[in-house]
Amino acid sequence: xxxxxxxxxxxxxxxxxxxxxxxxxxxxxxxxxxxxxxxxxxxxxxxxxxxxxxxxxxxxxxxxxxxxxxxxxxxxxxxxxxxxxxxxxxxxxxxxxxxxxxxxxxxxxxxxxxxxxxxxxxxxxxxxxxxxxxxxxxxxxxxxxxxxxxxxxxxxxxxxxxxxxxxxxxxxxxxxxxxxxxxxxxxxxxxxxxxxxxxxxxxxxxxxxxxxxxxxxxxxxxxxxxxxxxxxxxxxxxxxxxxxxxxxxxxxxxxxxxxxxxxxxxxxxxxxxxxxxxxxxxxxxxxxxxxxxxxxxxxxxxxxxxxxxxxxxxxxxxxxxxxxxxxxxxxxxxxxxxxxxxxxxxxxxxxxxxxxxxxxxxxxxxxxxxxxxxxxxxxxxxxxxxxxxxxxxxxxxxxxxxxxxxxxxxxxxxxxxxxxxxx
Numbered sequence: 001x002x003x004x005x006x007x008x009x010x011x012x013x014x015x016x017x018x019x020x021x022x023x024x025x026x027x028x029x030x031x032x033x034x035x036x037x038x039x040x041x042x043x044x045x046x047x048x049x050x051x052x053x054x055x056x057x058x059x060x061x062x063x064x065x066x067x068x069x070x071x072x073x074x075x076x077x078x079x080x081x082x083x084x085x086x087x088x089x090x091x092x093x094x095x096x097x098x099x100x101x102x103x104x105x106x107x108x109x110x111x112x113x114x115x116x117x118x119x120x121x122x123x124x125x126x127x128x129x130x131x132x133x134x135x136x137x138x139x140x141x142x143x144x145x146x147x148x149x150x151x152x153x154x155x156x157x158x159x160x161x162x163x164x165x166x167x168x169x170x171x172x173x174x175x176x177x178x179x180x181x182x183x184x185x186x187x188x189x190x191x192x193x194x195x196x197x198x199x200x201x202x203x204x205x206x207x208x209x210x211x212x213x214x215x216x217x218x219x220x221x222x223x224x225x226x227x228x229x230x231x232x233x234x235x236x237x238x239x240x241x242x243x244x245x246x247x248x249x250x251x252x253x254x255x256x257x258x259x260x261x262x263x264x265x266x267x268x269x270x271x272x273x274x275x276x277x278x279x280x281x282x283x284x285x286x287x288x289x290x291x292x293x294x295x296x297x298x299x300x301x302x303x304x305x306x307x308x309x310x311x312x313x314x315x316x317x318x319x320x321x322x323x324x325x326x327x328x329x330x331x332x333x334x335x336x337x338x339x340x341x342x343x344x345x346x347x348x349x350x351x352x353x354x355x356x357x358x359x360x361x362x363x364x365x366x367x368x369x370x371x372x373x374x375x376x377x378x379x380x381x382x383x384x385x386x387x388x389x390x391x392x393x394x395x396x397x398x399x400x401x402x403x404x405x406x407x408x409x410x411x412x413x414x415x416x417x418x419x420x421x422x423x
Contacts, residue, residue, distance in 0.1 A: 028304045029196050030269070031352045033119035034402040035156070036359035036368060038109070040100040040123060040142040044083035047099035049138050055363055056097060057321070062086040064379035067321050069314040069328065070362040071375035071382050072098060073391040081105045087376035095376040100360075101138065103145045109360065110149035112369060116392070117399035120156030120195065121146065121359060122204055128165035130174045143182075150193045158195040160242065161224075163207035167215035176227050179203075180234050189237075197238035197268050197304060203228050204271070206242030209260040211253055218255060218263050225266045240269035240306065245277040245290075248297050253277075270298050271306040274342075275357050275366060276313055279331045284341035285414060288349030295350050309342040309401075310357045311394055314365025314383045329365070333385045336397045340416045343401040348409045356398055368394035 024031045043054035053061035056068065063086060074082055074096055081104055082096035089095050098105050113121065123146045129135035143159075150157040161175050188194055189201035196202060205228070207214065208221045228237045243254070247264060250257025253273075264270060272294060278284060291307050298305040312333035319326040332338065343354060358366050365383055370391040375382035386393060400417050 027198050028352075029156070029202075030304060030306060032405050033156070034117075034354045034356060034398060034405060035120045035122055036113070036118055036356040036398065037160070037361070038121040038123050038146065038157075038359045039361050039363075040106070040146060041126070042098060042100050042360070043138065044085070044097050044099050046083055047101045049099070049101045049141070050134055051138060056085075057317075063376075065321065066380050067318045068362040069317055069365045069383045070367050070371040070385075071095065072362060072367075073370040073372040074098060075372075075391075076370075077108070078104065081108075087378065087380070090374060090377050100142045100145065103148065106142070106145035107149040107152060109369060110146070110153040110155050112392075112395055113155050113359075114153040116395040117402045118155075118356075118359075118395070119402065120150065120158075120193070122158055122160040122355065124162050124206075125159050125178070126162045126164065127171065127174050127178075130178045131170065136178070140182075143188075147188055147191065151191060154193070156193050156195045158202045158204060158240075160204035160206050160240070162242075163205065163214070163216060163221075168217055168220050171216045171220045172223055172227075175205075175224055176231075176234075179228070183234055197240075200236055200238040200268075202240060202269070203237045204240035204242060204269075206273075208241045208263060209243050209247055209255045211244070211255050218259055222263050222266070225263065229266070238268035239266070240271055241267040242271050242273060245272045245274050247272050248294050265301060265303075267303055269304040269306055270294070271308060271355055273357075274308040275310045275364075276331065279313075281334055281337055281341050284338055285345050287342055288345040291346045291351055292349035304353075305351065306353055306355050307346050307351050308355045308357050309339060309346065310366050311336070311339040311368055312365060312385060314385070315363065317380055317382075318363050328381055329383050329385055335386050335389060336393060336416055337414075339394070339397060340401070341414055343404060344412045344414055347404055347412060350409075352405065354401060354405065356401075368398050370395065 041055045043049045043051040045052050052059045057066040081098055081102050084094050084096055087095040125139055129139050146157055194201055205224055225239050228239050229235055246252040246254045250260055295305045313331035314329045316326050316328045360369055361367050373384045373387040404412055
């Protein structure tokens with residue numbers, strides 16, 4: 001090692017030890033990073049998937065029947081990325097949507113991550129989609145799109161299996177069977193951008209320990225974790241567990257501690273689901289109390305900790321499709337102050353990395369990607385949450401949150417940084 005490199009290494013070590021730079025290490029590659037959940041589940045008619053408006057409203061999709069509250073801003077998209085809908089903008093033009101099956105579009109999304117300083121994505125892979133050839137083909141296409149987009153744009157990524165909709169009869173078969181098939185087909189874990197913890201590829205399992213009457217048991221979750229960690233051929237992975245917000249306390253949305261903690265303690269990373277658990281800026285500024293206690297529990301057991309933050313929430317159209325009522329903008333974004341308050345509170349409490357829910361989740365109004373403040377008009381209502389702000393406001397803000405992870409926590413305030421004027 002040259003003297004220059006030796007001196008540089010010493011300098012970086014000194015900075016990291018001072019708390020200014022939560023540097024990634026083989027034991028915790030997520031340190032110092034902000035990642036976003038990537039649903040990748042939007043499938044309009046005509047996109048080649050053979051599906052009909054999945055996550056847009058299904059076969060009845062049209063004015064008066066849709067299942068999302070934010071309309072994506074496709075002003076930068078090419079003609080081959082836009083899919084016409086029955087909706088119309090205020091000027092009478094057709095309002096298009098996008099497809100996660102389109103490689104150009106997914107690459108554009110990952111390019112936005114790169115351009116705004118978002119380190120990467122957790123690709124959601126839904127167990128409920130893995131019980132049919134059509135569902136598998138669709139999810140495989142989205143996976144390949146994300147894999148290539150991450151490589152092209154220098155982003156990290158990892159798979160997150162979402163257990164929602166599964167039961168004890170199919171959970172092990174579908175999830176482990178899917179993983180074996182993917183690894184046998186083309187082991188993406190060897191990709192330079194695939195996230196690792198403790199030197200091992202990271203796999204997330206979301207939905208462990210929730211007390212909302214799921215049809216699978218903690219015992220099934222334990223078997224999944226053991227498979228991913230210890231299977232002789234397909235194991236050797238680090239496991240992130242997506243758990244309830246009150247996981248450590250073992251109450252509210254979590255199964256009791258005496259039955260859930262043994263499974264939580266098997267994790268390499270713990271990530272508690274925070275969406276909807278608090279709803280105001282004052283509450284967001286208090287989450288550090290929970291984050292600090294959670295992190296201490298994890299630190300004691302040498303488990304990495306990845307808290308979840310979210311920009312706001314809205315699912316009026318989704319609830320209407322189930323004949324339920326919900327107000328538009330149910331959890332207001334407050335021009336980004338709600339999201340920024342969570343980030344600052346978490347960082348001040350010791351969080352060294354953050355998970356943003358979500359990148360593209362327009363169904364529940366948590367998307368941070370570009371959405372329009374002039375959505376279609378007519379029978380269905382769409383959120384214009386922060387009219388007057390640029391459509392990329394939340395991409396920019398999450399990038400600022402990424403920078404905040406590398407600043408002394410004492411330097412952070414609850415005031416959003418000023419954004420330089422566009423040149």
